[in-house]
Amino acid sequence: MSNSIVLYHGTDHVLEKPQYGFGKPYNDYGLAFYCTKSKSLACEWAVTEDTDGFANEYSLNMDNLNILNLNKVPYPVLTWLTVLIQNRTFDSYNQVQASAKDFLINNFNIDYNNYDIIIGYRADDSYFQFAKAFLNNGITYKTLSNAMYLGELGNQYALKSELAFSQLTFNTVHKAPASVWFSKKIEREDKAREIYANSKLEKISDNDILLSDIMRGRLGDEEKKLLQQGISPVGTRNSRSDD
Numbered sequence: 001m002s003n004s005i006v007l008y009h010g011t012d013h014v015l016e017k018p019q020y021g022f023g024k025p026y027n028d029y030g031l032a033f034y035c036t037k038s039k040s041l042a043c044e045w046a047v048t049e050d051t052d053g054f055a056n057e058y059s060l061n062m063d064n065l066n067i068l069n070l071n072k073v074p075y076p077v078l079t080w081l082t083v084l085i086q087n088r089t090f091d092s093y094n095q096v097q098a099s100a101k102d103f104l105i106n107n108f109n110i111d112y113n114n115y116d117i118i119i120g121y122r123a124d125d126s127y128f129q130f131a132k133a134f135l136n137n138g139i140t141y142k143t144l145s146n147a148m149y150l151g152e153l154g155n156q157y158a159l160k161s162e163l164a165f166s167q168l169t170f171n172t173v174h175k176a177p178a179s180v181w182f183s184k185k186i187e188r189e190d191k192a193r194e195i196y197a198n199s200k201l202e203k204i205s206d207n208d209i210l211l212s213d214i215m216r217g218r219l220g221d222e223e224k225k226l227l228q229q230g231i232s233p234v235g236t237r238n239s240r241s242d243d
Contacts (some may be wrong), residue, residue: 003062006171007035007157008055010045014173015056020165029118030087032158033165035060036122043176044185053181055174060157061167068112070120071155075110077145078214080120081131082108088128100135103215116161121148127192130199134211141209143199 009015018033025031036042039055046053070080082104112118123131130147133139159165204210213219 004059005037005062007037007058007060007168008039008042008174009033009035009058010042010047010053010055010176012046012048012051012053014054016170018159018165018168020162026087026089027158028084028087028123028156029112029120029158029160032118032160033168034122035157035159037155037157039174040184043174043181044188046176047178047181047185049182050178052178053176055176057171057174059169059171060159060164061169062117063167065116065164065167066114066161067117067119068110068115070118076108077141077148078104078108079110080148081134081144083110083112083118083120084123084131085135088123088131094136096137097132097135100211100215103211113160116159116164118158118160119155120158122156124189124192127196129196133196133200137210137212139199140202140204141211141214143202147195147199 009018020033021031023031023033027034035058036045039057042055043053046055069075070083085101085104086109121127127147130139130144134141134144159168209219
């Protein structure tokens, strides 16, 4: 009996046979086919203000696939961020951000391209500003962790290999009317912006950790232990399922 899961991909057309090697290279985890377990989230991805879309439904046989789950131990949020900054484009890098990027790649990078599937949070444009602010020491590690773990990003599944594509089967398609799903998409984005705006108003205490503290080794023993275990200083990672 195969170990299969149901995934959805939101787009403006029916896609029965996704093609390996096609797509945009500057997504969160590089060139891949991005899916979610949430049909509602796929419907949001599929629409624009004036254009209806489709949530394409697939079954993925997980047997024999090499899977990297960036949301589980031993990977701290800094590993997720390190993968992200190597693939997503920034408008520009200032000196602080450039130094931070080099530090993260040198200390938290993993060979993520050797996996068939990468599982991790989706940093859409609204949440990507958290990553940029953290690189610039504008928000704390706690704030970044809270945004990633407690927000409504949902896990995304990035299919990276020919093997993963070969084990993906098209099931059906679900219509996503823009009149229904675009407002939900905007509501989710507005909530992310609100969380970000509120985080900028939070005062930074002596106990809070900035990326510059991590870079300079200014961490207590407990914080170092948590980072090594892949657990955020906010607390143990939750096991929130996709909505």
